[in-house]
Amino acid sequence: MTQIDVFWTILSTLMGGAITAVQIAVGAFVIAVSGGIMLATSITFFHLRVLKLFIASYIEWMRNVPALAHLFVIYFGLATFDIRLSPLVAAILGLGMVGAAVLCDIFAAGFKSLHAGQREAALSVGMTPRQTLLHVLLPQMLRVTWPSLGNYTSQLLKDTSIASAIAAPEIMFFARNLVTSTFETTLIYLTAMLLYASIVLPVSWGFSKAENHMENKR
Amino acid sequence: MNNILLRVDGLKKSYGNLEVLKGISFDLSKGETLSLIGPSGSGKSTCLRCLNFLERPDTGSIHLENERIGQMPDKRGTLRFMSDRELAPQRREIAMVFQLFYLWPHLNVRDNVALGSIKAGRMPKAQAYELADEMLDKVHLSKKATEYPERLSGGQQQRVAIARALAQQPKLILFDEPTSALDPELVGEVLTVIRELAEEGRSMILVTHEIRFARDVADRVIFMEGGHIVEQGLAADVINQPKLERTRNFLGQVSDNHGMAL
Numbered sequence: 001m002t003q004i005d006v007f008w009t010i011l012s013t014l015m016g017g018a019i020t021a022v023q024i025a026v027g028a029f030v031i032a033v034s035g036g037i038m039l040a041t042s043i044t045f046f047h048l049r050v051l052k053l054f055i056a057s058y059i060e061w062m063r064n065v066p067a068l069a070h071l072f073v074i075y076f077g078l079a080t081f082d083i084r085l086s087p088l089v090a091a092i093l094g095l096g097m098v099g100a101a102v103l104c105d106i107f108a109a110g111f112k113s114l115h116a117g118q119r120e121a122a123l124s125v126g127m128t129p130r131q132t133l134l135h136v137l138l139p140q141m142l143r144v145t146w147p148s149l150g151n152y153t154s155q156l157l158k159d160t161s162i163a164s165a166i167a168a169p170e171i172m173f174f175a176r177n178l179v180t181s182t183f184e185t186t187l188i189y190l191t192a193m194l195l196y197a198s199i200v201l202p203v204s205w206g207f208s209k210a211e212n213h214m215e216n217k218r
Numbered sequence: 219m220n221n222i223l224l225r226v227d228g229l230k231k232s233y234g235n236l237e238v239l240k241g242i243s244f245d246l247s248k249g250e251t252l253s254l255i256g257p258s259g260s261g262k263s264t265c266l267r268c269l270n271f272l273e274r275p276d277t278g279s280i281h282l283e284n285e286r287i288g289q290m291p292d293k294r295g296t297l298r299f300m301s302d303r304e305l306a307p308q309r310r311e312i313a314m315v316f317q318l319f320y321l322w323p324h325l326n327v328r329d330n331v332a333l334g335s336i337k338a339g340r341m342p343k344a345q346a347y348e349l350a351d352e353m354l355d356k357v358h359l360s361k362k363a364t365e366y367p368e369r370l371s372g373g374q375q376q377r378v379a380i381a382r383a384l385a386q387q388p389k390l391i392l393f394d395e396p397t398s399a400l401d402p403e404l405v406g407e408v409l410t411v412i413r414e415l416a417e418e419g420r421s422m423i424l425v426t427h428e429i430r431f432a433r434d435v436a437d438r439v440i441f442m443e444g445g446h447i448v449e450q451g452l453a454a455d456v457i458n459q460p461k462l463e464r465t466r467n468f469l470g471q472v473s474d475n476h477g478m479a480l
Binding site: 123 | 270302303305306307309310311312313314316318320322323324326333334338339366379382383386
């Protein structure tokens with residue numbers, strides 16, 4: 001086998017992992033964004049002490065423990081109670097729950113940055129609080145927090161690599177397997193890096209492109 | 219005049235120990251333009267914001283055509299405050315124009331005007347946009363329909379806000395110092411629009427520092443100070459021949475500041 005052939009073998013193997021990585025990222029993204037919006041909305045608009053305290057503790061807990069530890073608890077910990085999740089599902093849940101905490105903070109700050117008059121104007125035209133949130137506050141909040149959401153998303157794509165620790169068949173998992181069977185260490189990890197970059201770069205680019213588009217509309 | 223649209227009775231409001239409204243009562247007839255004037259901190263804006271319950275008064279009542287605003291009887295028949303959700307249909311009858319416009323920056327001008335009709339008024343979109351175009355025409359901004367608010371001057375933004383208020387097809391329009399945030403050269407275009415609305419016979423309450431404008435456009439004027447109504451009456455009477463010393467002092471200061479002969 002020539003070096004080129006070796007490279008193609010590595011690449012095609014890792015590509016399979018890339019698909020899993022993207023699946024994990026997409027699943028976690030959906031949970032993180034919807035969870036983050038729900039949590040941020042709750043602490044911003046519902047004045048319930050107990051709820052606020054509960055959410056604040058959740059956020060602190062999720063953010064101050066490594067994501068890897070969360071994955072272990074979800075994957076191995078739940079298994080001891082006979083709840084056996086696939087590595088893929090465990091990774092999606094774990095990263096999604098951590099992401100919800102991270103994004104809740106960002107989104108809540110975004111809501112706070114909007115002028116109170118924005119809400120008052122919506123209420124004064126006769127919109128309900130729900131309509132106000134949906135059509136006036138939420139779109140503006142997402143616009144304000146868009147760059148942070150972009151950062152989070154590229155971080156999330158890179159963080160899918162820690163799912164290899166619970167044997168989710170993603171890029172780094174295959175990479176390590178290949179290394180133990182072929183010892184092409186440098187080439188394999190360089191290919192893995194290349195693969196991550198080729199996923200993350202277009203996503204970051206897409207976020208800033210969308211940001212420019214929104215700026216131009218103003 | 220016995221054609222009462224709005225009846226305000228005994229409105230009181232405190233923030234902590236500071237009593238901002240100390241019992242405000244007045245009526246507004248249908249088609250009437252009423253102007254609230256008075257020094258800063260006199261409670262005019264708070265009073266206005268109580269009328270659509272953006273501020274919740276501590277005591278007192280507000281009736282719009284005999285319907286009690288902001289309060290309803292609970293199961294046992296005692297009055298309780300309504301939630302924002304319950305207030306929505308009532309607020310739709312009482313439009314508000316804010317000092318700082320508060321247009322929604324993520325929507326273009328046309329959508330700003332139409333959103334309330336579509337969401338709160340449950341109007342079909344085509345009809346809502348038709349109405350929006352009509353209202354934009356009324357404030358002389360048809361050409362700006364597809365622009366975003368940030369591209370407009372302050373005066374234009376305020377006129378869009380007025381179009382948004384008109385699109386509610388409200389029974390009453392509240393203006394909260396609509397020209398105070400504008401550059402002097404942009405005040406005129408907004409006042410022109412408000413004057414046209416007054417001439418149409420719309421029911422309006424206008425909090426303003428533009429005393430001369432209040433005299434020319436309003437039917438009646440209420441002078442407030444320290445949370446009380448000090449003097450009220452026909453606009454020309456209150457402003458040209460105030461009965462009370464306090465009113466005279468205030469009007470004197472305002473005319474000095476603005477350098478205008480009253």
